[in-house]
Amino acid sequence: MIPKEILDKIDSNRKRYVDELAGFLAIPSVSTYSHHRADVRRAGEWVLHQVKRLGFQGGLFETGGHPVVFAQRCPHPDRPTLLVYGHYDVQPPEPKDEWVSPPFTPSIRDGYIYARGASDDKGQFFTYIKAVEAVLAVAGELPINVKILAEGEEEIGSPNLPAFLKKRRDDLKADAMAVSDGAQFARGVPAITYGLRGLSYFQLDVRGPRFDLHSGSFGGLVTNPALALSSILAKLKDENGAVALPGFYDDVVELEEWERREMASLPFDEEDLKRYLGVKELDGEKGYTPLERKTARPTLDVNGIWGGFAGEGAKTIIPARAGAKISMRLVPNQTPKRVNALFEGHVRTLVPSGIRVDVKELHGAEPVLIARDLKEIQAASRAIQVGFGKTPVFIREGGSIPVINIFKERLGLEAILMMGWGSPDDGAHSPNERFHLEDFHRGIRAAAALLYELL
Amino acid sequence: MIPKEILDKIDSNRKRYVDELAGFLAIPSVSTYSHHRADVRRAGEWVLHQVKRLGFQGGLFETGGHPVVFAQRCPHPDRPTLLVYGHYDVQPPEPKDEWVSPPFTPSIRDGYIYARGASDDKGQFFTYIKAVEAVLAVAGELPINVKILAEGEEEIGSPNLPAFLKKRRDDLKADAMAVSDGAQFARGVPAITYGLRGLSYFQLDVRGPRFDLHSGSFGGLVTNPALALSSILAKLKDENGAVALPGFYDDVVELEEWERREMASLPFDEEDLKRYLGVKELDGEKGYTPLERKTARPTLDVNGIWGGFAGEGAKTIIPARAGAKISMRLVPNQTPKRVNALFEGHVRTLVPSGIRVDVKELHGAEPVLIARDLKEIQAASRAIQVGFGKTPVFIREGGSIPVINIFKERLGLEAILMMGWGSPDDGAHSPNERFHLEDFHRGIRAAAALLYELL
Structure with missing residues (x-):
């Protein structure tokens, strides 16, 4: 004492x-x-x-x-x-x-x-x-x-x-x-x-034509890297808010009933949280409470995205490059090693023709x-x-x-x-x-x- | 003379x-x-x-x-x-x-x-x-x-x-x-x-939480604005490379046979073009030649995309905001006025819960x-x-x-x-x-x- x-x-x-x-x-x-x-x-x-x-x-x-x-x-x-x-x-x-x-x-x-x-x-x-x-x-x-x-x-x-x-x-x-x-x-x-939770963190670098193109003169001829990137990202989660990598949930330990009851008993004000975050609706994987989703369920987020013209006004180009940072939060018994392989493999299947995608692991945690x-x-x-x-x-x-x-x-x-x-x-x-x-x-x-x- | x-x-x-x-x-x-x-x-x-x-x-x-x-x-x-x-x-x-x-x-x-x-x-x-x-x-x-x-x-x-x-x-x-x-x-x-071709040019501004969030503490609770934006963009074209706005092709005047023949007779070296652009494959709307696609068919391109962390290394955030510039090239008898309405209407149907999207017309041309x-x-x-x-x-x-x-x-x-x-x-x-x-x-x-x- x-x-x-x-x-x-x-x-x-x-x-x-x-x-x-x-x-x-x-x-x-x-x-x-x-x-x-x-x-x-x-x-x-x-x-x-x-x-x-x-x-x-x-x-x-x-x-x-x-x-x-x-x-x-x-x-x-x-x-x-x-x-x-x-x-x-x-x-x-x-x-x-x-x-x-x-x-x-x-x-x-x-x-x-x-x-x-x-x-x-x-x-x-x-x-x-x-x-x-x-x-x-x-x-x-x-x-x-x-x-x-x-x-x-x-x-x-x-x-x-x-x-x-x-x-x-x-x-x-x-x-x-x-x-x-x-x-x-x-x-x-x-x-x-x-x-x-653990972590898998990636950077995707997408390359199309070797320089930015006039979208009038060349629109209709090449795959747009920013659009290709968007299509890849859009396929990383499904309509139920779950991560769409095949096999992603194989190693996930499901919550026990006692643990779900204990979590449900914690003071948690959804309206307060929404006000604090400034959002009208919370959203995430269907079938789980917000608290379960944010601590005991894995997630996937885009941490950053870039490509082409982001300045004032209009610039009519097809950007030569685009990129994104993507992270996944993992739960027991997922491992960054296995999830990284699933991610890379899945992204490879989503790359359209005429586009090159570099997939780079930035860091991970168990x-x-x-x-x-x-x-x-x-x-x-x-x-x-x-x-x-x-x-x-x-x-x-x-x-x-x-x-x-x-x-x-x-x-x-x-x-x-x-x-x-x-x-x-x-x-x-x-x-x-x-x-x-x-x-x-x-x-x-x-x-x-x-x-x-x-x- | x-x-x-x-x-x-x-x-x-x-x-x-x-x-x-x-x-x-x-x-x-x-x-x-x-x-x-x-x-x-x-x-x-x-x-x-x-x-x-x-x-x-x-x-x-x-x-x-x-x-x-x-x-x-x-x-x-x-x-x-x-x-x-x-x-x-x-x-x-x-x-x-x-x-x-x-x-x-x-x-x-x-x-x-x-x-x-x-x-x-x-x-x-x-x-x-x-x-x-x-x-x-x-x-x-x-x-x-x-x-x-x-x-x-x-x-x-x-x-x-x-x-x-x-x-x-x-x-x-x-x-x-x-x-x-x-x-x-x-x-x-x-x-x-x-x-x-004519033009419809838009900016989309996507807003989620009121500030960037720690992707560990909050991942699984909110819709990710960069991912929401990607999902919207990915739904603007279909798997055949066509623009996916319902009604988009209603006013398009199809090419006459004589015009297709004349276009086909123009000197056009696809291999040269690929080399110049630095792409392995040309890509676009199925059923049309590259020359038809780039002059007599409408298109849609993402001109720029941004949101969250684009710096060196890893930052584990859910970005508060994301945005994109999107342009469509139009052909007779499409009009920016009608296409703009179709675009805005379609985007509105794609906005997920918990996200606000501003759709801004930047400019247009007939x-x-x-x-x-x-x-x-x-x-x-x-x-x-x-x-x-x-x-x-x-x-x-x-x-x-x-x-x-x-x-x-x-x-x-x-x-x-x-x-x-x-x-x-x-x-x-x-x-x-x-x-x-x-x-x-x-x-x-x-x-x-x-x-x-x-x-």
Whole structure:
């Protein structure tokens, strides 16, 4: 049980924690853009500096891409070890003109801090560092061993983390892992996530004639690449909202009745969600509730599409090229490997004559399910009770954390504690991403409590 | 019959004509871009200056958009009047990085002059001005009356020309009109065009959620705007390459047998065309030859498509918006008015739930057919014989010249002489647009001869 003095310490430092977080959020560490490479490294150095000040030993470890921050404070050979995982890279801020305040100039409005990475994942990850700081300040030493691992490539699929984990396997040994990336079920409904969807992400590049053609002089002679692309995309889902790749559902584990009942009992207001999203109707695979569809059913989305003339007015051309980014969210027991093969094979059958299509895999992630009866999961539940004053619900998440399976496989970790402090309406990956300062504060309390509950 | 001295004069001024044309081409008069407004006007002033030097009376006439150049030299009340129509505006140069030399820095290579507008339409229009210059220099006066009309809005559908024509109806009276916009059937096969396709041009703007969403957290809940757009576009053509709007073919005049035979006798090398276009297969409406498809059959093309993330790497979003530009080429007796209504009506039936679609008409043009037995058409045929040393073939063109029908309707003109000097592979609307200097020269000779043949 965490001493009250530590929680008081956390309560009395709220403003300073927010100021420090703002400094972290001001670094534009967009991992997918090569011109932000130096900024990504700077964010990693910022994290390292924070934990070194707390007496952690470690460093910035080079990889083939952005560096990994790894540091530890392990004073108790006989006690459990918690590995805290987070990422210091962020999504691109585009479309920039939809931000009320600039994405890398943190701004506080209505109790929220607004900035790219506020919730995903800088703000949530930072709670563990401040929790450790408060415990050390009051108790002088940590109750258990803590290892901190922060990567700079989560938003691009963690291409270099597997090699790092393989190399540092022994250093990374732990009894449980806390994953800061995630969210409450809703604001005020804290949750422990026991399931994640996986990901298959593709780019299609369609090429027709060798240059843009006058649509009058040549219209009727060649296959239009933008229209060919549209036809391919239109055939990736069927009229029931299901993914139309033959064999796509073969490995999908159907929801159990108890799980469907539990999901149905979660607070979920469809009208609220529609208002928040600004849509008149929710839509998706027939035969499943919205909550089932967004967490336990696979999906397919077009993430971007381009080709030809998109400027002001009219340009009468047949574009030479068109392209799209397409991603699928996977559920147990689908694998990116099998789905990728299905996708490529299916797209190949849809290519019309006179058109070339390059199919490029951009990245993938395995879906995850965690056993809910582990003692570490129960400890996490009590820590959340301390931080948020409520027992958490158990949920599955729609997003992917590509590294989770790597941790499971490489480090043999079973007790993976996915507990997000943010909220689904924080706007992760959207303009005006935000994190509620109250949740930030509660998260620090819960993180500190976790160190005692795991003892 | 044109005096030989005039043709000699034209032959001896070749270099100077090219230098002057280069000056015209250097003006980036892109009418669709508002930031080029001043450049468009400058090109109009350049034309006016040219004809005023030749003793023409007229000026730059303001419209709601770019100005019209109109000037005349009418010394013979009892003789025929030729109205020469051209346009001094050009298509956008994009994609700029595909140009070997910059689009507005004319460059001569292998006998061609390369620049945006070289062929469409500055180079071709300019031949009439140089023809008039040569006739006046040698003969001291024109054999017939000549009126010059050049607009700056052809590439955006001539929105203001109808009002101008209505207002200036009496000034514009003529017995024949020479239209400089067009092309030979192929290099070395000069042609008179007696048919043009019309145009319906649309923009679709698709809106889904009010901002870009995380495709993990929200995938499975909302209709994807880029996928919805793709589905709509994919349903605009059927598996036979025909346009799938119900009723679209109702007004189409089928080709007569004699016309199909004449088309089949024209020199047309499918392998050459495929090589030029860089495609393995030609494709289009089943049951028609390529030449029939590109001139006498209607088509539908996607001119541009956009939405979501098109940058480097992967961004896992459901885009809030997507859009496309779509154009249809029409043939007699289709009308933009009826086709527009069919298009809008059909698209409305294809909009999925949870999605809003704005359908915006950008511009339109009526298709055209001209009687081939008019005496002015015969005069044009003889003039081409003088300029090119060959009798022209009669063809239909795939492109649109939106103003032709307006001239027919407003001015009651029947003798519309569509004679292009350029070639279909000049790259009008494409990167590396060009005009062969030999054709430029022959065009000046033919234009000069026309003034005598019409007498």
